[in-house]
Amino acid sequence: MSTPHPLDPLTAAELATGRAILAAAGLAGETIRVPQVLPVEPAKEEVRAGGGDRRIRYTLLDTATGRAGEAVVSVTKGELVSWDDWAEADGQPSYLFEEYAQAEQLTKASAEWQAAMTRRGLADRIEHAFCAPLAPGYFGREDETGRVIRSLTFLREDADDSPWAHPVEGLVVHLNLTEQRVLRVEDEGDVPVPAESGRYIGVPARTTLKPVEITQPAGPSFTVDGSEVTWEGWRLRVGFNAREGLTLHQMSFQDRPVLYRASVPEMVVPYGDVAPGRFWISYFDAGEYQFGKNGNDLRLGCDCVGEIRYFPAWVADDRGEPVEIPRAICLHEEDDGILWKHTDLGGHPEVRRSRRLVVSSISTIGNYDYGHYWYFHLDGSIEFEAKATGIVFCGAGEPGQDQPHATELAPGLFAPVHQHLFCARLDVEVDGDRTSLHEVDVEGVPTGPRNPYGNAFTWKTTPLRTEREAMRRADPARARVWEVRSASRVNRLGKPTAYQLVPRPSATLMAQPEATVHARATFATQHLWATPYREDERFPAGDRPNAHPGGAGLPAWTAADRDLVDTDLVLWHVFGPTHVPRPEDWPVMPVDRSGFLFRPAGFLDRNPALDLPSGDHCHP
Structure with a gap:
């Protein structure tokens, strides 16, 4: 068997070896369960050197006593590396x-x-x-x-x-x-149970849609070698773990590094209803339930269409035994409309169509389903889109009644207002791991000597030099973006090469500061955070948000107000829908999309897609 890359997902053999190590150490008794199993990624310098010990971190729970802790094992060396008990105040493991x-x-x-x-x-x-x-x-x-x-x-x-x-x-x-x-x-109360059916299958199918066939007779344009994917100037590694689900690693464009690691390590779903059955709801879908462990086995023609390459993933069950998700990750290309076009003065048009590489996974957490879609574009941009669907969570009320915190979807059936606040973690590496962060706003110029006709506007760049300065909100009125600039390379115009994080903002956490969810999900109170890279700073609400009193993760780390200038930066970006449910969301919800764009801004010297072929589908 070939030696795995240091960043490859865990294999069935490694999970079996890891469990055997736990058993030999007396940590796999009859009442011991395994709520979470994660790979321990080697240090960056070890990865770049092509080595690194293959290790696994097990969260263990004794169901007889409630005692919990973490064990790290080396499957390379076949030994227990460490064991640490948790204090109860540190929160609870995710659910089994x-x-x-x-x-x-x-x-x-x-x-x-x-x-x-x-x-x-x-x-x-x-x-x-x-x-x-x-x-x-x-x-x-x-x-x-x-x-x-x-x-x-x-x-x-x-x-x-x-x-x-x-x-x-x-x-x-x-x-x-x-x-x-x-x-x-x-x-409490005697509200009748809503009677109308919520069945959403078995509805007679419409017959008016004609087939759409997607074919690539010569095959896809990407190549796959183990977990490494190469496509049109892009190179990246695909990963997967039980908590985050889909992860991406070592992304480069035209052989230049852009991101070392990207994932969505947390999402909180706070509800805005005061009813006894809902005021306490604030699910942490990664930290309490786990995206990866609840990953779907994707189906061709349904979840993914076209020339598909699937990646399997192995997670551990409640006893630490390996379980396969055969098609956990889908890789494919899809048409993406026009990339550029111009009709010259002689009336001759030139147009080039775009396509994008899609890396996706889907998780089902109770009533909701979440699709994680990473798009790689021909112009050097990376886009993330979260697709929320499934069934909205409902309570009951008197039919026809107006409620301040919930919408009536069917007679007597009320769906509370709530939020889905994702947090992406972007370990940036724009032409190297020494970068700085800047906020760029567009602003008007007051009428006067600098703007005699009143029409002028410009842009303003503000360096974000410390962690506190980097706690920021998006501002669409200013077309605000955040720019990561290289400290080691300039473009042909003498400017630092850079990438911009372009938000598509919605509301941040709506709960009041006095709410307990505010302390537990402080990360969701800003659209942007930035920290210097630390191996152990992985989850924005802390390692154990389940039953945690709050304050862990980003608020704890950034309290030191560390320096961000010319350093190895990690960006944390919060986004996602604030959902006031509609009758059209019932009985199953159409996809609600949210996300962001990470695009080159002086990283390249000109449009990198000038060499695209005109294609065989343009007709006079």
Whole structure:
């Protein structure tokens, strides 16, 4: 078997070896579970030298005691490298798949829950009830210590029915998973369960659409060697892990480095409803549930269309055993419209069509589905697009009632306002790892000697020299972008080569500073953060956001206000929809897109796509 690249995803053999090392060290007993398994990426200098120990970091949980900790093993050397216990105040590991079933079993076995269902006249519908296992946030309640989860109840017509259309409003069950007991049951109100079906399949298909066929008779333009992809001047490595899902590494254009690593390591979903069943909702979909572990096995012709290359991924199950996602990552090319065109004075048009390389994955976290799409363009730009779809999370209310925090989607069915705030981590490497950060705003010039006709405007560049200066909000009124400039290379005009982060902004975190989610998701209060590179600064809400009181991650790191000038920079960019649900979002939601662009700005001396062929499809 060939030696893996230091940044390659974990293999089945490595996961099996890692678990055997844990067992030999006495860390794989009958009650031990494995909530999270991540590769330990070697230091940059080791990667560049082509070496590096292949290591795995295991989060371990003793389900009998609630004790948790982290073990690092070397599969290269076959040994346990370290073991560290966690303090409970450091938060909880992400949830196990088996805990979802445990939460439902505990709920349905509860006499209080059964009494609440009976009081509501729902005793005959218990068999097909769905008791959703939901992260509780953090509120410092005395009985909510250790491994806690909440459960809300939804009804189904049968085992195959979508439950989200039939919420049992005001019924909240609080559970301690370690002690395997119900802490308390809240049963407030007597709102009827919405009756309208939420089924979204089986609708007669329209017959008016004609087929669209995508073919590449000569095959795709990219080449793949292991995890390395080469395409039209681009070179990159594809990675995947249980928490972040899709990761990208060592991206270069025309043999010049652009990004060392790119991923979306966290997303928080805070709800704006004050109802008892929803005020506490603020899911951290990577840190509490994990994008990669919930990755989809993609299907040709549905998730991806065209000449496709799939990459498998291996994750670990709750006991640390390897599990394959056969088609976790999709790689393909797609048409992207016109890249450039001009019709000259003689009436002769020249046009070149664009295409883009797409690297994508999709994860399903409960009721929502998230697509992560990285696009590589022929002009040297990199684009990220998040596609949110699935089923909006609903509660019940009186039909026709106006609610200040929720929209009525169907009679008596209300979807609360909420946000999906992603955080991208961009370890930039623009012509090397010594760079500086600048904010560029367009601004008008006051009428006067510098603007005698009132028409003038210009741009203003502000250096962001420290971490505090780099805590920034996007400003569309100023066409604000953030520019990463090389400290070691200039272009032919004598200016530092650079890339610009172009935001497509929406709201930042709407919760008030007094809200507990504000402390836990402080990263979402700015559109931009920047830090000097540190190997252990990977997750913007900290390593363990589940049941964490807050303050970890970016707010803790940036408190030192470290210098950012001519250093190895990491950008953290927050984006995503603030969702006021619409009736058109029901019963399944059309894709909601959000993202950003990372484009060259003086990195190249001219348009790099002048040599594109005119193509065989242009006709007089």
